[in-house]
Amino acid sequence: xxSPLATRIHLLITFVLVTCAVLGGVCFGLLLGxxxxxxxxxxxxxxxxxxxxxxxxxxxxxxxxxxxGIRADGYAEGIADAVLVTIATYQAAVFPLTPEGxxxxxxxxxxxVAYRAAAYDGLPLAVRVSAxxxxxxxxxxxxxxxxxxxxxxxxxxxYDHRAEH
Numbered sequence: 183x184x185s186p187l188a189t190r191i192h193l194l195i196t197f198v199l200v201t202c203a204v205l206g207g208v209c210f211g212l213l214l215g216x217x218x219x220x221x222x223x224x225x226x227x228x229x230x231x232x233x234x235x236x237x238x239x240x241x242x243x244x245x246x247x248x249x250x251g252i253r254a255d256g257y258a259e260g261i262a263d264a265v266l267v268t269i270a271t272y273q274a275a276v277f278p279l280t281p282e283g284x285x286x287x288x289x290x291x292x293x294x295v296a297y298r299a300a301a302y303d304g305l306p307l308a309v310r311v312s313a314x315x316x317x318x319x320x321x322x323x324x325x326x327x328x329x330x331x332x333x334x335x336x337x338x339x340x341y342d343h344r345a346e347h
Contacts, residue, residue, distance in 0.1 A: 189243075265336075269296045275292045
């Protein structure tokens, strides 16, 4: 096992499994025939559980190994998702569902948050460029269809970036 955590978990599970098997063997043996039967049943159950756990250690270790195609660090993916959400809320402020539904102060606040999130250094370059295009389309505020297309392109870029890593 490569991971010390996986090793510790497997040893803990093995210890609990063998202990339960021994106790179960003792109880079963006492019910069937006394002390000698209890000792034999406890030994057999403990030995069987220990051997089974030993033979299954590779399968258990494989469960704890990360998939090589998936990156362990999801920080950049989380930032990309946050940018998508902040730009979407800014788009909702620029193109509200009801006339006069969003005040100018709220619109400016959402714009500021969207621009700050899109300018973050930890953001992947492809997502940053797509976010800039989406912000440009939303900033113009004239064509809702163009803004929607830019947001769709941003969402696909975020998804593609997540699929790459």
